[in-house]
Amino acid sequence: MNRVLMVFVFLMACILASGNQYKEDSLKHVYKSLEQDSAKIKILWQLSDNTDNYIKAIEYTQEALDFINDKGIDDMQARAYFKHGANLFLLGSYDEALDYFIESIKIADKQGDQMLKMRTLNNIGTVYDRIGKYDEALEYYIKSMDVYQQMNDDARENESNWLSYLYGNIGCIYLTKNEFTTAETYLLKGLNRCISADNDPVKGVLYNNLGKLYLTTKEFDKAYDYLNKALIFRKNVGNKNDMVKSYFFLGVYYFTIEDYDNAKVSLENGLHLSKEIGTIDWTKWIYKYLYLLHKKQGEVNNALRAHEHFKAASDSLMNEKTISDIARIQMQYEYEKKEQLKDARQQRMRFIYILIISFFIFTTLIIGLLYILAKSRSRRTLLENERLEKDLELKNKELTTNVMYLLKKNEFMNTISNRLLDFKSRLKGDNRQTILEIVNELQTAADEEVWEEFEIRFQQVHNDFFDNLKQVSPELSPSELKICAFLRLNMKTKEIAAITHLSIRTIEVTRSNIRKKLNLTHSDVNLISYLNEL
Template sequence: MRFRLHYIILLLLVGTRLMAQDKIKMDSLYLLVNTSKEDTVKINALLEISQLYHHESYQKAMEAAKQASDIATKSKIKAYEAKTVRAIANVYLSMGDYKNASINYFNALLYYEDIKDTLGLLAMHNNLGVIYDRLHEYDKALDEYFKAQMLLNLQKPSAEMTFRLPTLHNNIANIYQTQGDTSSALQYYTSALRLAQESNNQPLQGTALNNLGKLYMVDLQQPEKAIEYLLEGLKVREAYGDKAEIAKSLVILGNYYLRLNQPDKAEPFAKKSIALSEEIGAMETTMNAYLCLSEIEEAQGKLGESLSTYKAFKAQSDSLRDMQANREITRLQLQYDFDKAEKARAEERRQARLRYITIIITLSIGLLIAILITVIIRSRARQTALLQENLTQDVEIKNKELTTNVMYLIRKNELINSVAERLLKLQPNVLPENYKEIHNIILDLQREADNDSWAEFELRFNQVHTDFYNKLHELHPDLSPADEKLCAFLRLNMSSKEIAAITQQSVKSVEVARARLRKKLNLTNTTSNLVTYLSSLH
């Protein structure tokens, strides 16, 4: 009696303390959900709320997980979609609804495969192994566990890996125990407990202790050893306040005392287990607790109460069996979900192809435009080059014509000068009455050479070098007409002798004029060539 009272007081104190702490944390998490503008913050907060409720109300845990899933689906963040679907599956698993748990685990598995999340895949294979175990498909369960073990072995050691390894060892031990391999089961349970203690994983410590207690009680027939593990497991579970796990420990303790033919000690454990499991909605634990209590009441001789309790067990069992038996509905639901997901993926692929085609067409049009622009630019460049070539040829032709004309002028002036000189030599020998006439002829010849030669040369020069005078005036506005005339002759690279022939000057006078022009053009103290400088003006 003292044990029962001590146990109930301890449970109430622990429960009250944890509820107060959880209430404060829950309020802050709901505040985040209601105020945050970031979807990821809301999702994480709702998943943590679901985890907190997992210890006391599966219905509320499910509501929070589904709300998180709705936000993740709208946000289209695959990593968070996987996390929320996984959280929903975990609640179904705890409730004993293996159909819906497996549906959601397989969906989460697809998400994790899509985003190549090895740790997520590891967890899903482990959880699917748990479901196969509870559906008594032990070979499939082991296959899933070893897939998880293989993925775990590929990862680098970390704190997270340390938390996963005891879970796997515990689950593998469950299969070996079910198959009657108690030696392997004991080895894996012991390993799971050691790893859980090393990593301070309290939930796994409670599970491993509980499983070791069952192994020693049922398979190894060592009740003294069994009760040590079972009570230690209950103590650990009370410490972290998980009502679902506490309820499981209580029903196992009830069965333990029932096996020892101590129904009075067994009864409070079974009743408390029923109360806790019904409170949080753990249907499978509730069913097991009702069966345990029915057998306890029968052992106590309370046959009427035992029958009533058995009916409650049967109703719970039928409800669970209905959930498990409806495989066709599950298959149809899975097929529907698969078809729906496949349609979504097909539409996504279609949109991707459409975007790809659009990009190809756009790039093709862009390439075609670029080719056309290139062709146009090259065509215009060829036209410009051709025009430039024609202009160059035209300038060359005019330069040749100008050079020919200049040579003609030089020869004409030389002829005029020669005639004038011959007349001057004959002048003393002519009759006095003809002397004046010959003198006038000589003057006319010299004037004709001066006027016609320069006028014709200037006309020809301007036809070829149209901008020369403009540039010359712009740079050197103080030049005289004689200077400009000399510049034009030098622009054609004419020698002083050739210039003297055209201008009717001596070569020395031309040389003096060139020196004077060089000074006016500010070239006296430089190495610049006068002809080169004038050739650059165009």
Template sequence: MKKLSYSFLFLLVIFFHGGKSFSQNIIKLDSLQLALKHAGSDTAKFNTLMQLSNLYNGTDYLKALEFAREAKEFAIEKKLKKKELLAETTIGNVAISQGNYKIAATHYFNVLKAYEEIQDTSGIISLNNNLGAAYDRMGEFDKALASFFKAQEYLNASNNGENKKLVLPSIYNNIGNIYQTKGDPNSALTYYEKALDLALQVPKLKAQGIAYNNIGKLYFNELNQPEKALEYLTKGLAFREEIGDLGEVARSLVILSNFHFQQKEFAKGKQYAQRALEIGEKIGSLDIQSSAFGRLSEIAEANGDFQAALVAFRKSKEFNDSIINQQASREITRLQLQYDFEKEEKIRSEEASQTRFKYLLTITALSVGLILAVLITFIIRSKARQTEMKQKNLALDVEIKNKELTTNVMYLIRKNELINNVAERLLKLQRRVLPENQKVFQEIILDLQREADNDSWKEFELRFNQVHSEFYTTLRKLYPDLSPADEKLCAFLRLNMSSKEIAAVSQQSIKSVEVARARLRKKLNLTNTNSNLVSHLANL
């Protein structure tokens, strides 16, 4: 029996705690927007930005990230160190909601080090809890457990009893999750029940929803008690709906979809998966859409609708690939920016030292100006010759790499065209074979789709960056809101690839590529203009 996917762990450091319906959140949003315009102090403006970010974190991740970043920049400008750390923590919270776990862990770790330096106990507790959540998402369960126990240790050592009641349910839920993952259901149930008991005492609706959800999954996956599991899972969904957190509602729906699928109740499973998909599309969550399509693919296959199963599987894989690419590309970008910054600082320092030395040398050598002029002329010409040689070598290197890149792209096109051609031919043959053999054909077709090799794309992207190293930097500077899928399409168009070639490489239909190109024109502000999309990207 397949295990239900784990729900998101509760993150501590937030300003807004939703406890009302979604309609009430809309009213709250309007009032916060008004408050932001008329904020009379630095603290009021910062707090309003943070509340907006946390409110949007349940409905629109991009908006949530936008307000969190604005809050951080404002705190840096006003030299409000603790508020800067709080804003960066919120950026990590949004990242983990999006499924960008490595990015979230990076932000959390930076903030944790800062809290340890200033010996802020509350901050250390919160960030250890959040860092443990990120480690859990990345599959580093021992590190996650160590972070949660460290948070519990600091919390137990504190004298704030009320804070313990508020925070401990989250930590207990998180520890229980890790024990469940590590195959210790009894320890997991103990911590889940501790979390639920404390959450009911406070009361704390979000922690209650998480605890009910976790206990329900445990009864279904490990303890094999489906009736009890459904009771707890239904309660968990009800609490999350009452809070109005659409992301958590969608994740509960995915879990319930899988529950009914395992119980062979395919119609109910499909209803829950479709509801989750609608919410995932609305709030822009890649991981929710990927999970929902995955459930729909399994249900369609169980119903014998192999064509629908294949379509849903491709969609699930497409969103999952986007999550992976987004994590990798953003982390690489961050490291590259840090490296470039440190390198530029070192160059500036060296150039400043050289400038001072040249001034001193010039003043000292005024008496022998003619000889110095000759020497300088000689040095300049020598450097010019070296620069010219370097430029020639660089141009030759770019030409070679461009040829390699073209060869790589053609290999991808031929490989994917072959896979698609074989799949289409098998689909045609499938109609002619006996019904009892059709499932075998469909499984072969699905296996062919699963054989699509992401490593080829990674090799292509590596070669592309070697040849066009400034392309992504310029593109992200001019259009920061582009998604990883948009950036991939820009790279293909930069190589002047046709829609048919792009479709072959990216495993999409030509129609899907054309739609993506039209959306990209809109994002690049080329709609209602005569500008050619390929020419525009080539000139970046």
């Protein structure tokens, strides 16, 4: 074991031993000390698992996925899609999460990874459950259980606690369908396996679902007992998302038995946590019951405010497209502030670099001129040629800088367009059409300007790039050639997506296709490094 890996093992042991001190900064410190690709990816996954901020979690799993695709690390690809899909699901981006789960299960099936296939089938069922397609959800839960039964004895033993999840999920489906006896059978079966495995997180889920069941059947003593146990377990585990659910259902319990003071305390505790971690779906339901609670108590103003918040949350979740669209808008809003700060820092750094480069170029030219004056006519001609070459190099750098400026300007115009589209939903009639026309003009003008300027300037700086690329792989399509050009400029997946109006997922698939056409799929060669050599 080399020295770096020894340091990694020691630091990981310290982090695992520290329990609650398993912090983001410590993991980032470990990440910086690593050289092994697989170890870096695992740290990114741990960073994702140990943050309560869903947007940060998505950033970490996206970075891991980009890293895996760039390096062509096939044996970690299925798990990367699975983990990224799981984070998107937690944020409420259900359709996009489903895309990643399906990609994960395709790869896992080819590689014979039964454990990951079983878990992914369960998560697909959970997506359908969340969007109200209960028959489809039940179908995938049963498929997940079938895969478990097909696994060998050792694998089933290692994954035995997974049955607790499946029994709980199936029980919830029957609870939703008002088949209470069947629901109770599955939930208790899951709880019995969970207790024997001493799996606290699953136990909290099952306790909570049994509490919901008995609340529905008006067995209030049992309902309170299980809901309270669920909250205690979830506090011990520290899962804030699950704690929101427990506070909500305890609030519903107290509201149902007309204990309004305790109902208000539970709902407000849940609301505070829900806002902290950004779970819009649960925020909506909490506001609904706060509205009903204030209405019952005759607090008209408070009831009105709660109903306004409920309506706003509902509108956010159910827009013209899908739930995932609003999730991406939320992420974009968070990114916007970061990007503004980042752009400001980059502009300052570019200005400093230009000053430094200009200073050195000016100094070099002065020294060159003095040297030329001291030498013969032939020597002066040689130095003049060298000066012209340096001027040409400087112009090439300026061309590249201008291209990057145009690309950034297009991204900024796209951001304005997206924000105008978001504002459109609050307008009526002709105003909406006017906004659409403005957006269309912005995007058309931006696209035409950028593509024409890009092709001219890129050919000037890298005049042999496309010819060399076509010689290596004539099968590359025009769109793939453009993606190669962006990668040649060291642009990230998110930046390319913003410029081309394509999804991040589409860019990832295109990058994978490019690797295949360049015969890089089963090699350790980095795609960007390869393109830089052409």
